[in-house]
Amino acid sequence: MSAPRDRLPPTADDAAWAGATPEQVRAASESDEYLSVVFVADAHTMASGAHALLALDLGEEEDKPEDLDPKYYADLILQLTESPAAREFRTTPAALHDVFANLQIANLDFDDFAQEAATDPDGVLRPV
Template sequence: MPLPQPDDLTSLVLRTDFGDEGAWDAVKAALDAAGEYRHATYVSQLRFAGVGVQTLLAEEDAADEDDQIVYMFLADAVTMNDPAHPLLAVDLSDEPGRTFRVTARWFPDISANLSIANMDFADFADAADGSGTFRGFDEG
């Protein structure tokens, strides 16, 4: 079964942790408050409970080319339990399986640039800090 498709000019945010409904609501609220426009297509389907990156890559590889997506964001256990709710960004195309984390503050910038192919996944992943989290581009 192909992965869900994001709405036009938004990014797919796929919930994989179902332990705390309030945390999921907080993640969505933080993402929605971070930008002026809607940047996320939220998917909360139990079939994705606990699913890992490799399983998602295999599912994406099996999909028809027209149904494939280039990247996605996971709301996993780390996202739900960390007060900053950092999503796990996952490359599904250029470097399948490459990941980095992103907080709500930077999600709209990344989503907008990736959804219009203005920048590549690697541009953001390469700028992640030592913890693997994107916190903006170094202005120095």
């Protein structure tokens, strides 16, 4: 087991990643047990005025409908089936630190930030 890394998000600055899909980034990052989120500066980021980064959730889904007993969890199964937790959202660079810090201390969940971003007309999480 390797020693814990610094708690700052790692960066990758390599042209080989240009055009990578969120699924490709998740797959490449899943072996790192210390990562829970990755922030991607993609073509959308560079083209948007807000330079909104793509935040990708690397955590596993905690409650999967197929793993729950329908006898006891019918309401939760329905909720998870109808509106699964978000796995990505966009955030301004100014809000990135708040997202990362709150996820690290488990103050908020990824879905909390995704829901907040969804209330913005552009679908972008902005600092308060």
